[in-house]
Amino acid sequence: MFAYLVRRLLFFVPIIFGVMLLTFVLFFVVQSPNATARRVLGQRATPKAIENWLHNRGYDKPLLINQTPGEPWHDSLFLNQMQRLATFDLGASDVTGRPLAEIFREGALPSLLLTVPAFFASLVMSIGLSLYLVFIRNKAVDLAASLLCVMLMSVPVMVYVIFGQFVVAQVLNYFPAFGFQLKGISTVKFLVLPVCLMVVSGLGSEVRLFRALFLEEMGQDYIRTARAKGASTAVVLLRHVLKNGMINLITLLVASLPFLIMGSLLLENFFGIPGLGNVLFSAIQAPDFAVVQASVFLGSLLYLGGLLLTDICYAWADPRIRLQ
Amino acid sequence: MKMLDQIWVQNLCVVAGYSLLGTVLWYGTRSDRWRAAWKRLKADVPGMGALFVIFAYLLVGTLESLTISAESGNLTLLQKLASGVPQEKSYSAPLAKTTLSVAEPKPLKAVHLLGTDALGRDTLVQTLRATRSALWIGGLTSLIYIPLGVLLGMMAGYFRGWVDDVVQFIYSTVAAVPEILMLVAILMVLGKGLGTMAIALGITGWVGMARLIRGETLRQVERPYVAAAKAMGQSHWKILSSHLLPNVMHLVLIKFVLGFSGLVLAEAILSYLGVGVPVGTPSWGAMIDASRSELSREPLVWWNLTASSVALFILVLALNFFGDALRRAFDPKRGE
Amino acid sequence: MLEIRNLSIDFGKGSARVQAVKGINLTIATGETLALVGESGSGKSVTGLALTRLLPEPPAVYSGGEILFDGQDVLKMGAADLRRLRGGKIAYVFQEPSTSLNPVFTIRNQIAEALELHRPEVEDIDAEVVRCLDMVGIVDPAKRLHDYPHQLSGGMQQRVMIAMALACRPQLLVADEPTTALDVTVQAQILDQLRLLKGQVRMGMLLITHNFGIIGGIADRVAVMFRGNIVEEGPTQSVLRDPQHPYTKALIECIPKLGQRRRRLTTIDHSILG
Numbered sequence: 001m002f003a004y005l006v007r008r009l010l011f012f013v014p015i016i017f018g019v020m021l022l023t024f025v026l027f028f029v030v031q032s033p034n035a036t037a038r039r040v041l042g043q044r045a046t047p048k049a050i051e052n053w054l055h056n057r058g059y060d061k062p063l064l065i066n067q068t069p070g071e072p073w074h075d076s077l078f079l080n081q082m083q084r085l086a087t088f089d090l091g092a093s094d095v096t097g098r099p100l101a102e103i104f105r106e107g108a109l110p111s112l113l114l115t116v117p118a119f120f121a122s123l124v125m126s127i128g129l130s131l132y133l134v135f136i137r138n139k140a141v142d143l144a145a146s147l148l149c150v151m152l153m154s155v156p157v158m159v160y161v162i163f164g165q166f167v168v169a170q171v172l173n174y175f176p177a178f179g180f181q182l183k184g185i186s187t188v189k190f191l192v193l194p195v196c197l198m199v200v201s202g203l204g205s206e207v208r209l210f211r212a213l214f215l216e217e218m219g220q221d222y223i224r225t226a227r228a229k230g231a232s233t234a235v236v237l238l239r240h241v242l243k244n245g246m247i248n249l250i251t252l253l254v255a256s257l258p259f260l261i262m263g264s265l266l267l268e269n270f271f272g273i274p275g276l277g278n279v280l281f282s283a284i285q286a287p288d289f290a291v292v293q294a295s296v297f298l299g300s301l302l303y304l305g306g307l308l309l310t311d312i313c314y315a316w317a318d319p320r321i322r323l324q
Numbered sequence: 325m326k327m328l329d330q331i332w333v334q335n336l337c338v339v340a341g342y343s344l345l346g347t348v349l350w351y352g353t354r355s356d357r358w359r360a361a362w363k364r365l366k367a368d369v370p371g372m373g374a375l376f377v378i379f380a381y382l383l384v385g386t387l388e389s390l391t392i393s394a395e396s397g398n399l400t401l402l403q404k405l406a407s408g409v410p411q412e413k414s415y416s417a418p419l420a421k422t423t424l425s426v427a428e429p430k431p432l433k434a435v436h437l438l439g440t441d442a443l444g445r446d447t448l449v450q451t452l453r454a455t456r457s458a459l460w461i462g463g464l465t466s467l468i469y470i471p472l473g474v475l476l477g478m479m480a481g482y483f484r485g486w487v488d489d490v491v492q493f494i495y496s497t498v499a500a501v502p503e504i505l506m507l508v509a510i511l512m513v514l515g516k517g518l519g520t521m522a523i524a525l526g527i528t529g530w531v532g533m534a535r536l537i538r539g540e541t542l543r544q545v546e547r548p549y550v551a552a553a554k555a556m557g558q559s560h561w562k563i564l565s566s567h568l569l570p571n572v573m574h575l576v577l578i579k580f581v582l583g584f585s586g587l588v589l590a591e592a593i594l595s596y597l598g599v600g601v602p603v604g605t606p607s608w609g610a611m612i613d614a615s616r617s618e619l620s621r622e623p624l625v626w627w628n629l630t631a632s633s634v635a636l637f638i639l640v641l642a643l644n645f646f647g648d649a650l651r652r653a654f655d656p657k658r659g660e
Numbered sequence: 661m662l663e664i665r666n667l668s669i670d671f672g673k674g675s676a677r678v679q680a681v682k683g684i685n686l687t688i689a690t691g692e693t694l695a696l697v698g699e700s701g702s703g704k705s706v707t708g709l710a711l712t713r714l715l716p717e718p719p720a721v722y723s724g725g726e727i728l729f730d731g732q733d734v735l736k737m738g739a740a741d742l743r744r745l746r747g748g749k750i751a752y753v754f755q756e757p758s759t760s761l762n763p764v765f766t767i768r769n770q771i772a773e774a775l776e777l778h779r780p781e782v783e784d785i786d787a788e789v790v791r792c793l794d795m796v797g798i799v800d801p802a803k804r805l806h807d808y809p810h811q812l813s814g815g816m817q818q819r820v821m822i823a824m825a826l827a828c829r830p831q832l833l834v835a836d837e838p839t840t841a842l843d844v845t846v847q848a849q850i851l852d853q854l855r856l857l858k859g860q861v862r863m864g865m866l867l868i869t870h871n872f873g874i875i876g877g878i879a880d881r882v883a884v885m886f887r888g889n890i891v892e893e894g895p896t897q898s899v900l901r902d903p904q905h906p907y908t909k910a911l912i913e914c915i916p917k918l919g920q921r922r923r924r925l926t927t928i929d930h931s932i933l934g
Binding site: 296 | 494498503592612619641
């Protein structure tokens, strides 16, 4: 198992390098630093201001290799960027000049408060509902449920948000429609509605996926063995189907990570939660390229971290890998 | 990207798009598997209903995509058809007689079935016009990600070895960046527009297709017919194009339809985030974005949000239904 | 002990309805072994699963007849009675041991599950599991308790399946093609084991197979199934020696015999059989 994890970890190294290369090409080659400066500073910025801006950020260095006599060859934009990312030096905001590490650190807690409960709540609900559907095996209910799932899938996230915010918060006045305070238990009331909306918006596709997965598990030979032993449907589902289904489910879970990022991107702005999604949303409007570039890099590290975590869970849940 | 703004380019694109779809379907009629699937599909009531809805959207989108020159400037066919609908001064509720104003309501020039928006434009017409953005995004992106994904996926599955390693490395790298971040980053750098959006969605979208096709190709290569073709000394290119491609094509079709629904949703979300269609281009996402503030108005303006979300919802739903029906038709054993 | 009367089983509905079992009659006395022989698709496995209503419904429909076990009709039993019957009175061994055992549970836990369901009075579960494994000829069973199925060979896996079936002391063991998925040498070992167990435990057996070659020495009687019907039934030796039905003859012809040279296996001409 240890060898398996080391192998997976080694697989990540070239990918991280690939992501770094990708962001560099996008933000420094496709759009030259000069153009970036123009877009950040506005069309009416003086050449002097642009030159200063570029110099302060080290964006006026040669692109790949420094051939200027007297300067070290590695003092180039590309190599400096690589070095900075490799040491987690994220740089500063294009607009405010604040260090990005600080901005991200501030936004992390509110985002985690939103996404972690949403992740677990939706996991529990999707597994529960899909197991229930497999359990009752009723044709009419099945049909209605799959219809409902497709319908839930077909609504864009922001329509859920607008609807939820309007009906639950404004008309029924149950929860605050907007705002966020980090003050102990009272924070919860600001989070209930966004978390619920995040769960509902992902429910359709997850229930559909999990149900298909559990149904496939139900057709396996060992399920027939369990039933032949005299196990009840509930025991078959909760012991045999769930544990085997979990193994396949774990690999699907990492796929929900990008979905969480999108959820927090759309929801945080709506509800005024000062999280990472909101940071990114403002950066899109600004425009603040440094923030977006760092988000891409951190986002992929997060994804790879999630991937590694699922690999560990996978190995732990499946004795065929654990006992290799 | 400026190319896409030319009228003749747009009109040509519509013709080319339909010809391409026609060619694929015509090829399909020569395959037994496709014919059998079509027979099953015809008996599938929800599937055929969804297909009908999709055709209706296609018609509206096509009308909005074909532009003609008129003395008052360039008009799309849909605008020409709707030229009898007058523009009002401001908001008006569906079927109202006056504009929406508590202080001084002004009489309307005509009755608007779904009301009018902030600029007094008919909501129904705007909603119909927005179909174009959704269909163009779906169509253009499919033109990018399907050939890319199918080609790389088939090559990885067929040649294996280092080709497979390279393809897997590229798609693992692209997949490592959460999709929405990648889209936002690309669109911020390239700028708004249908073309740039299609490129961004194409870059992120081919990964899923390549994975699917690679897996299926790996399975197909094991089949005796590939070994037989190799034994007969056929070239790799010939085996790929005339033996493997027809055997994975139905998967491409299913993925195309289901992917289309995802692209329509993505267009709305990106336009909503402000990195999608340019200002002024009708789009459901942009309409939903604009209607956010309308819900806090007094009296309440709900029809713009409702019209755009319902139009979007029905198209996505129809595509999902049709995609599921296609899957059932091609693989009757697995579908329920 | 077991009496099947006029049992019919259909699959699907409407125009797609297929009759898999067409009104068959069978009996198995206490301690008796009946071999049910037929090619794949003849309805023999369906019959075996039907004994405890294990067929998924839908698509399966029990369209007629009754299955009497100790005088009680299985088809009329409630869910709780059926669960007591399954594993407790009628236990199964299936064809493919590698997929029939749950890959994520240790063999101890899988056998213990059966014990907990039907013999809650057993206190030392580990000891009982070891006893069962020992009975089916697993060497050093205490060391095997915490193994997962994938750590065992195919033959060992099938022994575990048999141990699991025997754990609850059933009155009837349904062995559905128990050796088909195994290597030839292992097949012989498993068959020997079943033969041995028959002598040790007083238990009826329904041996379902397509291979006439394996039933000698185990089966007391044999019933031949063809397209949902039982076409011939009788004591094993007399059927093997003097088959009446042309289908039975063809099946017996297919048994490869030592010291006999044969160019070609007999093929079964279905058109003649009708």
